[in-house]
Amino acid sequence: AQSVSQHNHHVILSEAASLELGCNYSYGGTVNLFWYVQYPGQHLQLLLKYFSGDPLVKGIKGFEAEFIKSKFSFNLRKPSVQWSDTAEYFCAVNASRSSNTGKLIFGQGTTLQVKP
Amino acid sequence: EPEVTQTPSHQVTQMGQEVILRCVPISNHLYFYWYRQILGQKVEFLVSFYNNEISEKSEIFDDQFSVERPDGSNFTLKIRSTKLEDSAMYFCASRSSRGPPISGYTFGSGTRLTVV
Numbered sequence: 001a002q003s004v005s006q007h008n009h010h011v012i013l014s015e016a017a018s019l020e021l022g023c024n025y026s027y028g029g030t031v032n033l034f035w036y037v038q039y040p041g042q043h044l045q046l047l048l049k050y051f052s053g054d055p056l057v058k059g060i061k062g063f064e065a066e067f068i069k070s071k072f073s074f075n076l077r078k079p080s081v082q083w084s085d086t087a088e089y090f091c092a093v094n095a096s097r098s099s100n101t102g103k104l105i106f107g108q109g110t111t112l113q114v115k116p
Numbered sequence: 117e118p119e120v121t122q123t124p125s126h127q128v129t130q131m132g133q134e135v136i137l138r139c140v141p142i143s144n145h146l147y148f149y150w151y152r153q154i155l156g157q158k159v160e161f162l163v164s165f166y167n168n169e170i171s172e173k174s175e176i177f178d179d180q181f182s183v184e185r186p187d188g189s190n191f192t193l194k195i196r197s198t199k200l201e202d203s204a205m206y207f208c209a210s211r212s213s214r215g216p217p218i219s220g221y222t223f224g225s226g227t228r229l230t231v232v
Contacts, residue, residue, distance in 0.1 A: 004158075036223075043120075044159075044207065044223040090159060101172040102147055102211060104221070106159035 002027045004093050006107035013081050014115050021076040021110050023065075023091030032094040033074040034104065035065055039087045047089075050074065061085070083116045118142040122208050122224035129198055129231055137193045137227045139208030148191045149209040149221070150183065152176075159207065165191065198231045205229075 007022040025031060035047040048059025055067040065076045074091060091107040121140040129135050141148050150162040163173040165183055182194045191210075195202055205228050209221040
């Protein structure tokens with residue numbers, strides 16, 4: 001069965017620190033990869049996505065992620081975090097061959113707390 | 117920007133009661149989904165709905181659950197006889213494209229269901 005693992009459950013950083021959140025998935029076929037963010041009290045918002053092409057994907061708010069196929073990873077990065085980045089971050093995978101309905105398999109989420 | 121609207125934002129119900137969670141997807145979207153997130157756990161896929169029928173459902177989505185698009189705009193999730201373990205945040209989502217979720221989902225803000 002497909003699964004998504006996010007290694008960091010709770011990350012605390014100071015402003016201007018660099019961020020890297022790990023995401024690994026288990027599925028050998030073609031995957032579509034996503035990072036979502038959920039600010040307190042708000043809905044899930046798409047940060048960035050990867051479907052094909054350049055494995056380094058740039059998203060909104062200065063976030064980027066790199067797809068490394070050999071490592072089954074799609075880690076999220078930001079060079080310098082801000083207090084407003086405090087939120088929960090979810091990695092998600094759609095395995096297009098196993099499901100053509102577009103369902104997403106989510107990781108367990110990482111809570112990021114940025115201290116001013 | 118178009119939104120997916122969910123009501124109510126919080127619902128408390130007694131065990132054994134029926135609840136209906138309501139969602140208004142984006143009007144030109146074709147696929148509709150329900151996900152849930154039990155507190156402290158990952159976001160889990162429940163069901164996808166396309167062309168007025170369920171296209172895929174998870175093992176969580178048993179006979180106690182049903183979905184409906186009664187009037188072409190609302191998309192509802194019904195739980196017939198709620199259990200304590202149904203307490204969770206329920207997210208509705210919709211998207212416009214067929215096949216892989218190229219454009220990404222739009223999620224609603226969620227309904228927090230508390231079963232007492």
